[in-house]
Amino acid sequence: MTVLAEILAGLGLLFVGLRIMATHLQQATGRKVRRLLRGATRSPLAGLACGTLAGLATQSSNAVAVVCGNLVRGGVFATRDAIPVVAGGNVGTAGLVFIAAIDFRLVVLYLVAAVGFTFHLRLDRRSAWREWMGVGLGLALALLGLDFIKHGPADIDVEALAGTLSAGITPLLAFGLGFLASAVTQSSSTPTILVVALIQARLLGLHDAFFLVLGANLGSGFAVLISSSGLAGTGRQLCYVHVLVKVAGCLLVGAAFAVLGAAGADPFALLAGAGGGTPTASVSVLFLLLQVAGALPVALLRGTAEAIAMRLSPPTVEDDAARPRFIDAQARQDPATALDLAERETLRLLHQLPLLLPDLDGAEAGDAQVRLGTWRGGASVALAVDHFLADLIAHGMPRESLRIALHHQSLLETVRTLQDTLHDFTEVIEGFEDVPPLGFNLSEALRAIVLSLADAAGAEAADLDIIITLAGDRSELLNRIRRQLAASALGSDVDTRQLLFATSLFERAVWLVRRIAVALRTPDNEAKREASVAADTDLKRVEADAHRA
Structure with missing residues (x-):
């Protein structure tokens, strides 16, 4: 022994x-x-x-x-x-x-x-x-x-x-x-x-x-x-x-x-x-x-x-989604070109965001495995772009390029958070045997907002302004929905808890969409940035007037 x-x-x-x-x-x-x-x-x-x-x-x-x-x-x-x-x-x-x-x-x-x-x-x-x-x-x-x-x-x-x-x-x-x-x-x-x-x-x-x-x-x-x-x-x-x-x-x-x-x-x-x-x-x-x-x-x-x-073992949907299309290690020699490639990769991630949500209004909600593969692949690409930007910054670059790179890192982190939020929201919605009307409405509304963001990504500033307005503050409305749900079931019903969670995820996703739109709206030079901040202030004033009305 x-x-x-x-x-x-x-x-x-x-x-x-x-x-x-x-x-x-x-x-x-x-x-x-x-x-x-x-x-x-x-x-x-x-x-x-x-x-x-x-x-x-x-x-x-x-x-x-x-x-x-x-x-x-x-x-x-x-x-x-x-x-x-x-x-x-x-x-x-x-x-x-x-x-x-x-x-x-x-x-x-x-x-x-x-x-x-x-x-x-x-x-x-x-x-x-x-x-x-x-x-x-x-x-x-x-x-x-x-x-x-x-x-x-x-x-x-x-x-x-x-x-x-x-x-x-x-x-x-x-x-x-x-x-x-x-x-x-x-x-x-x-x-x-x-x-x-x-x-x-x-x-x-x-x-x-x-x-x-x-x-x-x-x-x-x-x-x-x-x-x-x-x-x-x-x-x-x-x-x-x-x-x-x-x-x-x-x-x-x-x-x-x-x-x-x-x-x-x-x-x-x-x-x-x-x-x-x-x-x-x-x-x-x-x-x-x-x-x-x-x-x-x-x-x-x-x-x-x-x-x-x-x-x-043939390639899967996740493999295709996880492969960066634009960034390349050789591009680090030219910071300006490298930043453009990173931006194009991030825009591609934004165009894929609607694929993370089910189309409940269509004949088919879509393949859950495809959505899961798209989410995992998108997360891999986002991580690869983040490493690419980190290596780019570590190699040194002009001050203006450094400012753009840091701004892009912040945008990319927000996109990664939105990816995870949409995935969590989809899991909650798919957890219902029969999706209740509120869950259906939240899902379709969020899908419409995300589709609008995907269409506006890389487009004119006016399109992004519409997204910023569309994704305005809805906290008062959502809080009222939460109170009604809590009062109706006293927190004992599983579906009610799922709806409350879906409501919170919806609110978070909309806030992230607005933040991404504002980041995309921000120009690359300081002079135009001041105009963008002023426009953002005007939009907040319009939203406040709308809430008061």
């Missing part, structure tokens, strides 16, 4: 350490990694090299695939460009297996001590140090877990268990055990590390280890498909690429061993020689061979890999 507890504790420390290390490393180098991956699209080999570095740093091919998936959905590069990077991420994970094959116990102890002293001295008060200290802590825990795993089997009766294993493990069973272990741990490197520990304890031979590692490699690919079952479209395409890397690696290495055996050579002797006669090093070399053998053909034949992935 002590041996089992030590191995399980080691696995737990390994999982926690890798998670902590990946999280803090992403915080410390997130933007740098993204820039590195964006520059990796020049050639398949460049992408493979960048992916290998990213996989080596994070020790997680899944993390590399997730970052690439977000960049693909954000339109930074296409699935075709991301394929070599994802393939290289698998190669980078071999670093952990090589570390497990060497004796690093003394290094682990000193690393744990160093991390502990840095926290004791409160060096984490500086944000830059805090993230790297987190990386050190994660690495220390992961290495400590590896040490537990390696030394756990030391107390096992070697001769008895070795006899049982040699008599009971067939190549097919070993392959199945490796497949199952990787499916449970969601990793091919973790079962391989366990194999290294068993070999070090002289409980396993190189022949059985070969089939265990082969099964673990293949099983991790299908484990990714299971864990990503909720994804669709481009978000799932890179998961299929991950599977292709694993399948290709297993087929090529397995075929090579079969051909060598048929030719009269001893492939296991060759593998032992590649590891310098050390079985643990031979397993590490085998794991690396599997990753390289799978990554190279997939990266070099990325067009074929993309076609297979797109056939298995």
